[in-house]
Amino acid sequence: MIRDEIKSAQVAAMKAGDKPRTAAIRLIMAKLKDRDIELRTASQVPDDDAVVVEVLQKMAKQRRESIALYQQGGRQELADAEQAELAVIEEYLPSQMDEAATNAAIAAIKAELGATSVKDMGKVMAELKARHGTELDMSKASGLVKAALA
Structure with a gap:
């Protein structure tokens, strides 16, 4: 622990x-x-x-x-x-995902949820946090999600 x-x-x-x-x-x-x-x-x-x-x-x-x-x-x-x-x-923090891995995770979640616009950002962010919350800086991930959905 x-x-x-x-x-x-x-x-x-x-x-x-x-x-x-x-x-x-x-x-x-x-x-x-x-x-x-x-x-x-x-x-x-x-x-x-x-x-x-x-x-x-x-x-x-x-x-x-x-x-x-x-x-x-x-x-x-x-x-x-x-x-x-x-x-x-x-x-003491777990190793953080790099930008390429983060973008790959965002793309996978986006495809899974069928997210197409910025209106779906909340759903994508919630799923991203549930799956990778300990491995991501969510403030940086937020910008990446917004860019992916734009």
Whole structure:
């Protein structure tokens, strides 16, 4: 399980005295604990790895946005700190599909559903997320789906 890998990495980072890595892993663990607390009241609890991947993807997206904003603002030292955190977060994410594989998956789903126009984008996106949600950055996939349906 991904959660166990993160816990053992935290111990290893602490033993090695790697403070930036330890801090990043502690952030991940804190977000996971927050998500666990949110799910206590949920009627259906998703698979643990799915929860972990969802949290990691959200954290990665936040870091990417922060990096862009810091670079626009001329704060490279803050962008570098965010980049270091992003690198740690991405270690635990499943490998992402490249653009060619994403386009192939979109084409297959589009043909399967008989989607022909942008009106069908919601159906295609829902199916894409159901099948490949952990392997895709859905914000990038959204642009690809829109282009395929245009």
